[in-house]
Amino acid sequence: MTDSTPIASLSTKDLLSIADLDAGEITALFDSAAATKADPSLLRGTLAGKSVIMLFEKASLRTRVSFEVGIAKMGGHPMYFDHSSQRIGQREAVKDYAKNLERWVDCIIARVHDHKVLVEMAAETRVPVINALSDLEHPCQALADFFTLREKFGTLRGLRLAYVGDGNNVCHSLILTAATFGVDITAITPQGFEPQFSVLKAALDKAKISGSTITVTNKLSAVQGHHAVYTDTWVSMGQDKQASDRHAAFEGYTVDEALMARASSGLEAPAVFMHCLPAHRGVEVTDQVIDSPQSLVYEQAENRMHVQNALLGALLGSQASR
Numbered sequence: 001m002t003d004s005t006p007i008a009s010l011s012t013k014d015l016l017s018i019a020d021l022d023a024g025e026i027t028a029l030f031d032s033a034a035a036t037k038a039d040p041s042l043l044r045g046t047l048a049g050k051s052v053i054m055l056f057e058k059a060s061l062r063t064r065v066s067f068e069v070g071i072a073k074m075g076g077h078p079m080y081f082d083h084s085s086q087r088i089g090q091r092e093a094v095k096d097y098a099k100n101l102e103r104w105v106d107c108i109i110a111r112v113h114d115h116k117v118l119v120e121m122a123a124e125t126r127v128p129v130i131n132a133l134s135d136l137e138h139p140c141q142a143l144a145d146f147f148t149l150r151e152k153f154g155t156l157r158g159l160r161l162a163y164v165g166d167g168n169n170v171c172h173s174l175i176l177t178a179a180t181f182g183v184d185i186t187a188i189t190p191q192g193f194e195p196q197f198s199v200l201k202a203a204l205d206k207a208k209i210s211g212s213t214i215t216v217t218n219k220l221s222a223v224q225g226h227h228a229v230y231t232d233t234w235v236s237m238g239q240d241k242q243a244s245d246r247h248a249a250f251e252g253y254t255v256d257e258a259l260m261a262r263a264s265s266g267l268e269a270p271a272v273f274m275h276c277l278p279a280h281r282g283v284e285v286t287d288q289v290i291d292s293p294q295s296l297v298y299e300q301a302e303n304r305m306h307v308q309n310a311l312l313g314a315l316l317g318s319q320a321s322r
Helices: 023-038 062-073 094-101 115-124 139-153 169-181 197-210 240-249 257-264 297-316
Strands: 051-056 077-082 107-111 129-131 160-164 184-188 214-217 228-231 272-275
Touching: 023 139, 023 169, 023 297, 051 062, 062 077, 062 297, 094 115, 107 115, 107 297, 115 129, 129 139, 139 169, 139 272, 139 297, 160 169, 169 184, 169 197, 169 214, 197 214, 228 257, 272 297
Parallel strands: 051 077, 051 107, 107 129, 160 184, 160 228, 184 214, 228 272
Antiparallel strands: none
């Protein structure tokens, strides 16, 4: 990147939680992502001579491709290790694995079942560790989502986001990011599927500073007056045995045209629809909604790469230590 390109200055070497970043740092990442999205040549050579390993316990399309392509565009060397049949820490201790990797690679990107694996790995290695998804959070997804909202609306100020569905890892990162920026967020979940209390407490602490309003409810009527409606799969990877029970519990929570119309009530323009994908069409969202002009799902997917490029540039790029 050139000296004129905005480079984020991060106070942390790792990204395990979206809470690791403050509003200024995320804004700097967004500015860098916007600049390099507009002019990809600015990426050239940013990660020259750098090797990045991706350790994936879970299947992936967007996360794997966006990181691999992004690293290659920046002149780095991506390596993919499939841990779907042998979880991290099973063959050898997480500590030993991390301390070996730090001697060969410049960054570890891990997509895991258990968030504790990321925490242990980050504590035991000198190189940055990036959370590419865990059972607790999905910070790279939330970064792409809020970058997409900024692109769409020009600002995050005054926005209201409704999340409908499971109070899962994606929901957690969205709530924390909203609280960081002062965005009002409403999490609408079936009873018993609310976001974790520890995450809500951390978000509420941030909201005291940012002015964000955080609402958790089981009532679908609460969707009214929100600029964006977000949903995710009702059955995440590793929850297959719970599928029938979950589908029964989530009955009525499908995002359809009627729900989107309710969300748009009182707004100057129709609410936009968001989903981190993969989507189960006809389950958590209808075809009419996900294929509508108000759907931002493919923009979100594209922006994963741009925001992650900015993150990698901040952590590893030639100007990151300046």
